[in-house]
Amino acid sequence: MPADRLSPSGGERPATGIVHLGLGAFFRAFGCVYIADAMAASGGEWGIVGVSLRSPDTRDALAPQGWTYHSVSLGPDGETARRIEVLNDVLVAPENPEAVLAAMADPGVKIVTLTVTEKGYCHNPATGALNMDHPDIRHDLTAAAPVSAIGYLVRALQRRRDAGLPPFTVLTCDNLPENGKLVRGLVLDFARALNPALAGWIAAEARFPSTMVDRITPATTDADIARVSELTGTYDAAPVMHEPFAQWAIEDDFVAGIRPDFAAAGAEMVADVTPHEHMKLRMLNGTHSSLAYTGFLAGHETIADTMADPVFADYARRLWSEIVPAVTAPEGVSLNDYAEALFQRYENPAIRHRTWQIAMDGSQKLPQRILGTLEANLDAGRDSPGLWLAVAAWMRYVGGLGEAGQPIDVRDPLAAKLRALSDAADTPADKVAALLSVREVFPEKLAERLRLPVTAAAERLWSLGARAAVEELV
Numbered sequence: 494m495p496a497d498r499l500s501p502s503g504g505e506r507p508a509t510g511i512v513h514l515g516l517g518a519f520f521r522a523f524g525c526v527y528i529a530d531a532m533a534a535s536g537g538e539w540g541i542v543g544v545s546l547r548s549p550d551t552r553d554a555l556a557p558q559g560w561t562y563h564s565v566s567l568g569p570d571g572e573t574a575r576r577i578e579v580l581n582d583v584l585v586a587p588e589n590p591e592a593v594l595a596a597m598a599d600p601g602v603k604i605v606t607l608t609v610t611e612k613g614y615c616h617n618p619a620t621g622a623l624n625m626d627h628p629d630i631r632h633d634l635t636a637a638a639p640v641s642a643i644g645y646l647v648r649a650l651q652r653r654r655d656a657g658l659p660p661f662t663v664l665t666c667d668n669l670p671e672n673g674k675l676v677r678g679l680v681l682d683f684a685r686a687l688n689p690a691l692a693g694w695i696a697a698e699a700r701f702p703s704t705m706v707d708r709i710t711p712a713t714t715d716a717d718i719a720r721v722s723e724l725t726g727t728y729d730a731a732p733v734m735h736e737p738f739a740q741w742a743i744e745d746d747f748v749a750g751i752r753p754d755f756a757a758a759g760a761e762m763v764a765d766v767t768p769h770e771h772m773k774l775r776m777l778n779g780t781h782s783s784l785a786y787t788g789f790l791a792g793h794e795t796i797a798d799t800m801a802d803p804v805f806a807d808y809a810r811r812l813w814s815e816i817v818p819a820v821t822a823p824e825g826v827s828l829n830d831y832a833e834a835l836f837q838r839y840e841n842p843a844i845r846h847r848t849w850q851i852a853m854d855g856s857q858k859l860p861q862r863i864l865g866t867l868e869a870n871l872d873a874g875r876d877s878p879g880l881w882l883a884v885a886a887w888m889r890y891v892g893g894l895g896e897a898g899q900p901i902d903v904r905d906p907l908a909a910k911l912r913a914l915s916d917a918a919d920t921p922a923d924k925v926a927a928l929l930s931v932r933e934v935f936p937e938k939l940a941e942r943l944r945l946p947v948t949a950a951a952e953r954l955w956s957l958g959a960r961a962a963v964e965e966l967v
């Protein structure tokens with residue numbers, strides 16, 4: 494391992510124009526790269542202050558290297574590393590909530606971007622409403638120092654209003670349907686409970702553009718860190734590893750129209766992102782989750798490993814044949830070409846995206862990734878055996894025991910509840926009935942319509958095992 498620690502190249506950094514909440518690998522591999530490209534093309538003061546809402550790890554890794562890191566693109570035939578120098582600071586929210594609020598209320602800050610994952614919005618995934626009983630929301634409504642992303646947004650907007658400043662634009666980059674509209678609703682729900690006049694000001698003045706974000710970015714491993722050090726000749730404690738592909742569609746609706754020149758960096762500025770979001774959530778994330786649960790149960794470690802198993806490669810195609818009829822193509826896009834490109838992206842052996850990582854937080858992901866498609870297909874009288882099997886595989890997965898009886902480390906905000914429901918039921922049919930009663934995931938009507946087909950899929954899954962159940966289907 495090289496002795497030299499990565500250090501900043503020494504040029505002047507742009508002043509801070511953006512605060513980012515939830516500084517994980519994805520945003521560093523995606524948003525930071527686009528914003529660096531936008532400034533390289535068109536200038537602007539769009540330096541970023543990153544905020545970790547929980548762990549100090551990213552800050553601790555990046556501080557000794559002056560917030561510089563490598564973004565490493567992994568193609569099927571080689572890798573390229575690029576230095577990214579757009580972060581000006583990284584704050585760890587639980588250590589100093591005041592510093593985070595001060596950063597967000599700074600007059601130079603025009604945009605707050607977010608990647609806090611689905612569960613970070615503290616909403617009910619089935620309805621999209623703020624969960625007022627969420628412990629973080631209850632805390633944030635009474636304490637001045639927030640813990641939730643929604644609490645930070647509203648308290649910071651409140652400071653700006655009190656200081657006579659314009660609000661910032663809230664630019665969410667999470668995989669949620671109509672994510673801008675969703676976060677706007679959550680912010681307003683919270684603000685109304687805090688101070689109705691504040692809510693009125695936010696509703697009138699703030700902007701919440703929706704976005705569709707796409708770049709496969711697995712968690713960085715120790716092996717990655719060692720490889721990047723070898724590749725670049727310097728020790729980087731926090732590189733990010735990603736596929737070459739990236740796509741960002743952004744609704745062009747910013748406070749006073751002020752934003753980086755995203756288009757110069759290759760983003761699509763559009764009037765309505767909904768068709769892009771639907772396509773991506775249903776065709777990419779829907780199949781990702783389906784392959785993750787079935788592939789994990791069949792013993793496959795990564796998506797690429799799963800796709801290398803011909804039975805699962807056929808399953809992926811079968812899934813797209815069920816999903817495409819439920820998606821309206823964005824203008825100029827061929828859904829079949831999109832599926833073909835996804836197939837190749839999933840096959841990329843250089844990307845080691847663990848099925849276990851994608852399987853996380855399924856209760857927060859299923860509605861927009863799979864259930865919307867299932868509902869549309871039911872309405873149209875179309876069968877969806879591949880997706881029914883995926884729902885059954887999620888149910889088996891959250892039961893917490895693999896096919897050989899080995900424990901599964903299920904990470905999900907509802908993990909304990911899901912496990913208890915599964916444990917209390919004996920047969921696969923009873924487990925399906927119990928899990929379909931979870932209203933945070935399945936609205937009542939849809940649950941009724943799914944009972945028979947998902948039960949049939951579960952019975953095959955439990956008796957045959959995931960691989961044979963998939964094989965039978967394809």
Ligand code: CS2
Pocket residue numbers: 668706707708709710777778781782850851852
């Ligand atoms: C994945 C996504 O972890 C997951 O749930 O489905 O992170 C996926 O890799 C990205 O959305 C791709 O843009």
